[in-house]
Amino acid sequence: MKKYVVFYRVSTKKQGNSGLGLEAQQRDVSIYLNTYSEQPYKVVSTHTSIHSGSDIEECPHFQDAIAACKNNGATLLVAKVDRLSRKVSVFSRVIEEVDVKVAMMPNADKFQLHIYAALAEQERDFISKRTKAALAEAKSRGVKLGGVRAGHDKAIAAKKEAAKQRAEKLRPMVLELIKSNQSNTSLAKAMTNLQIDGKKWQPTQVKRLLKTLSI
Numbered sequence: 001m002k003k004y005v006v007f008y009r010v011s012t013k014k015q016g017n018s019g020l021g022l023e024a025q026q027r028d029v030s031i032y033l034n035t036y037s038e039q040p041y042k043v044v045s046t047h048t049s050i051h052s053g054s055d056i057e058e059c060p061h062f063q064d065a066i067a068a069c070k071n072n073g074a075t076l077l078v079a080k081v082d083r084l085s086r087k088v089s090v091f092s093r094v095i096e097e098v099d100v101k102v103a104m105m106p107n108a109d110k111f112q113l114h115i116y117a118a119l120a121e122q123e124r125d126f127i128s129k130r131t132k133a134a135l136a137e138a139k140s141r142g143v144k145l146g147g148v149r150a151g152h153d154k155a156i157a158a159k160k161e162a163a164k165q166r167a168e169k170l171r172p173m174v175l176e177l178i179k180s181n182q183s184n185t186s187l188a189k190a191m192t193n194l195q196i197d198g199k200k201w202q203p204t205q206v207k208r209l210l211k212t213l214s215i
Helices: 013-018 022-035 060-072 088-097 110-140 149-180 185-195 203-212
Strands: 004-012 039-051 075-078 100-102
Touching: 004 022, 004 060, 004 088, 022 075, 039 060, 039 088, 060 075, 088 110, 110 149, 149 185, 149 203, 185 203
Parallel strands: 004 039, 004 075, 075 100
Antiparallel strands: none
């Protein structure tokens, strides 16, 4: 019987209390267990951590999850790569220590997980540098920074820019797939089969992606 230790992580106490973020992870893990896992399976234990930052290895809940994997010969199951760590060195150490499965990338092997972890770290660093550069530029123009509304607008703008950057990474693959997939439905199916972005694509998502890329 396949055994799992499930690890959930939310970055803030607010997320933990509200269930936002946590519910999405639980849904993804449930889909993996019921659709992609070897059957039958057993969830040995579940661990939930409210933890931000890159020092996940120092988190008691994470340490308990690793210990449970070793003691029970179980696989560590997380919803997304970045729920384990956005730091590739940390992620690499973990997947060498215990077997790891990522719910949103059900068929990914260890080599592919290394790549996704590296991309997650690159995205984190890029967003950080871009945000600092944008703030410095705004300050040089005499823009007054701070305030609730300013912070809110800045967060929305950063989110939109991050979405655009993620879309741009997919441009080469999308352009290639469009050659043999004329409809959004067939393109969504092809992208899902290829595990692009590690999710099941819907025609509406493909439509938004094409709009973002001006294709």
